[in-house]
Amino acid sequence: MKQLERCVLKACTALVLLVVGTTAIAAGSNDVSSLNLRRGATEISGQVYDLHMLMFSICVGIAVVVFGVMFVSMYLHRKSRGAKPANFHENVKVEIAWTVIPFLILIFMAVPAAKTLIAMEDTTEADLTVLVTGSQWKWHYKYMDREVEYYSLLATQREQINNRYNKGENYLLEVDRPLVIPTGQKVRFLITSDDVIHSWWVPDFAVKKDANPGFINEAWTKVDEPGIYRGQCAELCGKDHGFMPVVVIAKEPADYEAWVSEQESIQRQAREEEQRLLAMSMSKEELMSEGERVYNAACAACHMPNGEGLPGVFPALKGSVLATQNDPTAHIEIVLNGKTGTAMQAFGKMLSLKEIAAVVTYERNAWGNNTGQLIQPKDVNAVATGQ
Structure with a gap:
């Protein structure tokens, strides 16, 4: 006892x-x-x-x-x-x-x-509003009161993901274009989705909102100190769910204003360049060089650098009917709009007319496809607008 x-x-x-x-x-x-x-x-x-x-x-x-x-x-x-x-x-x-x-x-x-x-839940009296749209597997940011919008994609090197390089400090939490907001101002987020349910989550803001297709959820934040704040998609949304980070940079109001003005200027020039390209033709060398760059950045992860894809998972482009048939319309359409029910995503909003024209040209002339066809920005624009 x-x-x-x-x-x-x-x-x-x-x-x-x-x-x-x-x-x-x-x-x-x-x-x-x-x-x-x-x-x-x-x-x-x-x-x-x-x-x-x-x-x-x-x-x-x-x-x-x-x-x-x-x-x-x-x-x-x-x-x-x-x-x-x-x-x-x-x-x-x-x-x-x-x-x-x-x-x-x-x-x-x-x-x-x-x-x-x-x-x-009080999103009233916001100083600025950002539309956040999730899609497989990236985020799209649109500043509702400015002429700025862009996609934010994972920037972690593929070699790190494949264990060829050591993991970085912010492994899988790096993006090519972070969201930028001003400090000391109330920022309202309108959160939605293009396809499946995602969830926009930044722990340091205590913001975690589902992005539901067909619906808009609201959230807000007001950051007092400049800095970099990281998060990620918190809803299982498909095979690349783990490759969908969120990075927000808070800048002083003056620095933010300079940044957003610069982005407006860049995007305005890009739109003007697209209009100029619609009235001219690019050379094969220019299209193939740009197309190879775009392909390696956006397509090679699935379709492989050699165009042979992964059998049973991702179709090959080398020797495929899609990339070698005489009429390139179907090829342009699938790059623009993706393919429902598959992992093929839409690049119409992510890539410019020039980039889409270049990558389609590259896919139709690389790896022995040799169709000899050159796709111009005006051709992509005609398919996109239904003209």
Whole structure:
């Protein structure tokens, strides 16, 4: 019996130390992010963190009281000490107590929780709005009050993914074009999808919203400090779900304004260049050089650099009917619009007319296909507009 007493005492001591230690770690530095939520970079994320710690502390307190009473009762009222079990059935006071006390605890928890949730959903009085569209497997950002829009794709080297190079510090959390927002301003996000359900998640903003096709969900953030904030798609959306990161750069308002003005100028020049290309023809050398670059960046991962694809998974382009038939319309259409029910995505919004013309020309003349056909931007534009 003495051994049992010692075991019970040790169990009680271990429970108290575990609860106290866990609480101390969780309430400590944000650097211990693997054990707890991070405070984040916004006022809302701080409120979420404080709410989490409040709920955690209440749960720990309840656990200490309940398990403490249980272990103390087991120790003080054990059979070896001659304790006799009580014989009773009802106790109105106890029943009232264990009903009222949990009710009051829930009310105490509900008030701050409701306040935080209401603040998280309040997207009114935003300084700027960004339309976030998920598609397999990339993000598209459109600044609703400026003439800027672009796709954001994974930038991690394929050699790292294939374990040929060592993993980088931000492995699978790098993009070619991050979302840029100003500090000190309320940014409203309109979140939707082109195909399946995605989820736009940035932990430091306490923002995680599903991107549902045909629906628009809203979220917002207000970042006070410049910096780089990373996230990813948090909804299983297909084979490349793990290759769909989110990177947001918060800049000072003056730097942001300079950046967005530069992007408007670049995209305006690109549209003017496309219009110029519609009235002229590109040489085969120019088309093949540009087409090879685009193919290696956007197509080679699936169809392979040699155009032979992966049998049973991704079709070959080398010697295929699509890439060698006389009429290139079907070839242009599938690059523009993708193919429903397959992993072939639409590149009509991601690539320019020049890039699509170049990559189709490359696919129809590389690896021995040698159709001799040159696809010009005007040809792509005719298919895209149905003319």
